[in-house]
Amino acid sequence: MKVLADETQIATLMDRLAKEFGAEVEASDAPWAIVGIRSRGDVLAQRLARRVKVEYSGNVDIALYRDDLSEVGPQPIVRTTEIDFPIDGVNILLVDDVLMTGRSVRAAIQSLIDFGRPRKIKLMVLVDRGGRELPIAPDYVGQRVNTEPDQLVEVRITPTDPDDEIVMFKRPRKAEGRP
Amino acid sequence: MTAAASKYVWSHKHLLGLEHLTAEDIRFILQTARGFEGVSTRSVKKVPALRGKVVVNLFFEPSTRTKSSFYLAASRLSADTLDFSASGSSLSKGETVVDTARNIEAMGVDVIVVRHKQSGVPQLLAESVACSVVNAGDGAHEHPTQALLDMYTMGQRLNRPDFDFSGLNVAIVGDIAHSRVARSNIHGLQKLGANVLLVGPPTLVPRTFEALGCEVHHDLDAVLSRIDVANMLRVQFERITSQAFPSVREYATVFGLSAPRLAKMKKDVLVMHPGPINRGLEIESAVADGPNSAILQQVANGLAVRMAVLFLVHGAQYMNAEGENDE
Structure with a gap:
């Protein structure tokens, strides 16, 4: 297992992302919402929302929007989606931990659009590990890493996990992937 | 995950x-x-x-x-x-x-x-x-989805988000013998830790239900003050073939959830009904439409x-x- 970033380095990444995103919020006159993708993106979104003051915040759970529901294993765990604000005309920043195929982001976008018509949707990820299967590009990236398909990149973040770290390891034979 | x-x-x-x-x-x-x-x-x-x-x-x-x-x-x-x-x-x-x-x-x-x-x-x-x-x-x-929505509503209204019902006294009142809703609820509620009280006339609530680990009562008034949740079952005229109770009016008087009965119960008692309601029979209108009632929430859930x-x-x-x- 290789540690790509520890707690201090993650803090530095988040500092930079908050600064960059803060500048965009400052320069825009439409309201913004920070929306995290469960189940790590929501924690990152909360941290960001403490730094950059925006009008709204929320979470999306993409379990019901996955395009591989009957392809793999048992149904994913369904968590709540919390979009408690009128979404029409709002700028939305989607936040996720790791970007790979882009399928989670596609599902999150579809979920958001079912709530209304946002003015625009932007994407922030802590790690972009490549391997896209859909034409999806992030607007804010904490760290880019080159990976092989049999490697896993995991963002661990408190309080969901015991420590803050980004790790890379070889996919175990019986992988326990995250939805 | x-x-x-x-x-x-x-x-x-x-x-x-x-x-x-x-x-x-x-x-x-x-x-x-x-x-x-x-x-x-x-x-x-x-x-x-x-x-x-x-x-x-x-x-x-x-x-x-x-x-x-x-x-x-x-x-x-x-x-x-x-x-x-x-x-x-x-x-x-x-x-x-x-x-x-x-x-x-x-x-x-x-x-x-x-x-x-x-x-x-x-x-x-x-x-x-x-x-x-x-x-x-x-x-x-059994009618499992009805019992599941009843339990979901209980978790929501009684603020038990982990669906642990230990310490709760849940009364199911009415025609237990003919009721699949009651059977599913008995199984589900007991698994989640609740104590189940079955209340009704002996013809509709036979003592045999004690074998399932429930309390069986034939006097609603005697247990009113202990109840946290009252699930009032519909009297199923279409299923009752023999004369199970003397008259509809007598049933309403003895087992109906009336406003005076509600007043003797815990202040925040939850009143449920699987529908469709026979208003004035198993439940009085004022109770069905009152603040303790979760009937419409049950449908939504x-x-x-x-x-x-x-x-x-x-x-x-x-x-x-x-x-x-x-x-």
């Missing part, structure tokens, strides 16, 4: 009753339902989870609300739905239930939702077809619970040996 959450895997292809589920299974359905609750309040009241799948309502008994609720639940999951009612079908031409189900399945169906006046029909179908079977009520046996059930039983069909779930 956290380690704790990933340990449990839902593995039931059918939902035939609550008797053979574990407390963990039941809590998992209820927690999954929470994720579906918000779908009904969006501008697009649909999620694509069962897109391209077919859900059939196979009802051999009249039903309005359960059938509508399943229909709407399937629609909100983006499944196609088909209604198959017994009247006017080939059943009246002598076809057996199993043949009917096999014929429907041959059309490429993924889930059959079945109601039948005979206990055990869902079980029989589950053994005869390859698709998933959900019991929407069989005879006086039924939708979320049935969405969760359809979603889970369908997914269990596709479990592979490893249970692998890639990114």
Whole structure:
């Protein structure tokens, strides 16, 4: 297992992302919402929302929007989606931990659009590990890493996990992937 | 997914009753339902989870609300739905239930939702077809989704988000002997830790129910002050063949939930009813429409619970040996 970033380095990444995103919020006159993708993106979104003051915040759970529901294993765990604000005309920043195929982001976008018509949707990820299967590009990236398909990149973040770290390891034979 | 959450895997292809589920299974359905609750309040009241799948309502008994609720639940999951009612079908031409189900399945169906006046029909179908079977009520046996929505409502109203009902006294009042809702509730509530009190006249609440671990009472007034949840069952005139009680008026006087009775109960007692209500018989209008009542909330929650059930039983069909779930 290789540690790509520890707690201090993650803090530095988040500092930079908050600064960059803060500048965009400052320069825009439409309201913004920070929306995290469960189940790590929501924690990152909360941290960001403490730094950059925006009008709204929320979470999306993409379990019901996955395009591989009957392809793999048992149904994913369904968590709540919390979009408690009128979404029409709002700028939305989607936040996720790791970007790979882009399928989670596609599902999150579809979920958001079912709530209304946002003015625009932007994407922030802590790690972009490549391997896209859909034409999806992030607007804010904490760290880019080159990976092989049999490697896993995991963002661990408190309080969901015991420590803050980004790790890379070889996919175990019986992988326990995250939805 | 956290380690704790990933340990449990839902593995039931059918939902035939609550008797053979574990407390963990039941809590998992209820927690999954929470994720579906918000779908009904969006501008697009649909999620694509069962897109391209077919859900059939196979009802051999009249039903309005359960059938509508399943229909709407399937629609909100983006499944196609088909209604198959017994009247006017080939059943009246002598076809057996199993043949009917096999014929429907041959059309490429993924889930059959079945109601039948005979206990055990869902079980029989589950053994005869390859698709998933959900019991929407069989005879006086089980009506699992009704009990699940009752428990979901209790968790919500009594602020027990983990669906641990220990220490709660739940009274089921009325015609227990003929009630599949009561049986499913007894199994489910006991698994989640509640103490179940069955209340009604001896003809409708025989002592034999004590064998299931319930308290049996024939005097509602004697237990009023202990009750945390009162589930008032409908008097099912259509199922009572013998003279089970002297008169409707006497039943209302002795076992009806009236305003004076409510006044003697705990202040925050939860009043539930599976519907349809016989107003003035098992429950007085002022109580049914009052602040303690959760009756309409039960109907709304039924939708979320049935969405969760359809979603889970369908997914269990596709479990592979490893249970692998890639990114």
